[in-house]
Amino acid sequence: MVIVGAGQSGLQVAESLRSEGYDGPILLVGDEPCLPYHRPPLSKAYLAGEADEAQLTIRAPAALAKKQIECVTGVSVVAIDREARAVHLSDGRTQAYAGLVLATGSRARPLPVPGADLAGVFALRTLDDTRRIATALEAARTVVVIGGGFIGLEFAAVAAKQGKQVTVLEAADRLMARVVAPPVSDFYARLHRDHGVAVELGAQVAGLDGVAGRVSAVSTADGRRFAADLVIVGIGIVPNTELAEAAGLTCERGIVVDECARTTDTQIVASGDCTARRLPGGALLRLESVQNAVEQGKSAAAALMGRERPFAAAPWFWSDQYDVKLQMVGLSAGYDEVVIRGEVEARRFSVFYFRAGALIAIDAINEAGVHMLGRKLLDKGHRLAPEQARDPHFELASALT
Ligand SMILES: Cc1cc2nc3c(=O)[nH]c(=O)nc-3n(C[C@H](O)[C@H](O)[C@H](O)COP(=O)(O)OP(=O)(O)OC[C@H]3O[C@@H](n4cnc5c(N)ncnc54)[C@H](O)[C@@H]3O)c2cc1C
Known part of the structure; x- marks a missing residue:
């Protein structure tokens, strides 16, 4: 069994394959330089310096070895040959598979405005991002967060608690508008303002200015300008579907799977952030959560073993701010x-x-x-x-x- 993506979901599939009784080889291929880790603390306890890196690792090397799960890190899968049932790796290897799992996750949505590539502008997705952000935050005084969603607001809370001058720029007329009702949005706007954060709603970012290649300010479409020596962009994610698309699998807002994590290829399953689940009525559901990564991972492992384990539980999620x-x-x-x-x-x-x-x-x-x-x-x-x-x-x- 070959699993592409050594994140929360990929690891879950590997471990669930073992609990489903699979005793053959399992290869978990991850392009990040480390073993699978918990992402939620990246914008919470770890960023705040309240958890150390060792606590982020989901499973210690010894535990993986005990379950005979081989995890290669710093290596990506660059192509899938569905006919030959093999994947090509970035280190030049070709690996045959009996079953293939796509657990490629997602990446931060890039900000499509001039200046988004200046030094001092960060997305918050990986451990590496967070390490660099934590260092930059120490030196920063004025912080602008672009996007009033969960990750941006969690970051804003940590930065405010460190005494930074924080501004949140949200294009919509309220915070977290996609997922919560107005009373919850209003509560969070008040909560942040009570902690000294400037919450600017209806603020459409038009561009970022820099001095000597470093960000110095963020401008909005209505002509306002916010000084910044650190900018965090939290405007959503893009599912990593390129491999699946190139291999001819159906993708629409994600790799399309059924409630049992099956793709259109009987030998290939997909789970986690990279997927879009087809609901009984035909609509597609995209979830970006630990629960989805874990539960779909269990479904994917069962499906590879020829069993049906639909993921039908109500979705849940959490966010810590202050x-x-x-x-x-x-x-x-x-x-x-x-x-x-x-x-x-x-x-x-x-x-x-x-x-x-x-x-x-x-x-x-x-x-x-x-x-x-x-x-x-x-x-x-x-x-x-x-x-x-x-x-x-x-x-x-x-x-x-
Ligand atoms: C800062 C932050 C805070 C969060 N907070 C919460 C929270 O409070 N609650 C919650 O429920 N969820 C939270 N989430 C979301 C949650 O962490 C994700 O939904 C979950 O990690 C998804 O797991 P995954 O395995 O699908 O994807 P990922 O964890 O992204 O793992 C996918 C891995 O696959 C790798 N990969 C991609 N393509 C290839 C390839 N071709 N070859 C090899 N490797 C590849 C990626 O680099 C990545 O390492 C948070 C996410 C972030 C970033």
């Missing part, structure tokens, strides 16, 4: 009613999303219990009516029975 933990479950797109429960001022509340009276998602803010309950409610298809969610005396757990 002392606030946001935990999301479900997909809120298409909601027609929102119920807020809890104490917004005390920074402990949850937002319940409904569509046609049915619960579809919950954003829990510093309410881990509600999040866990929401996962059970959504996974088991229990009903919770909007008026029950709205009633502070209604015991949420009773909806589980």
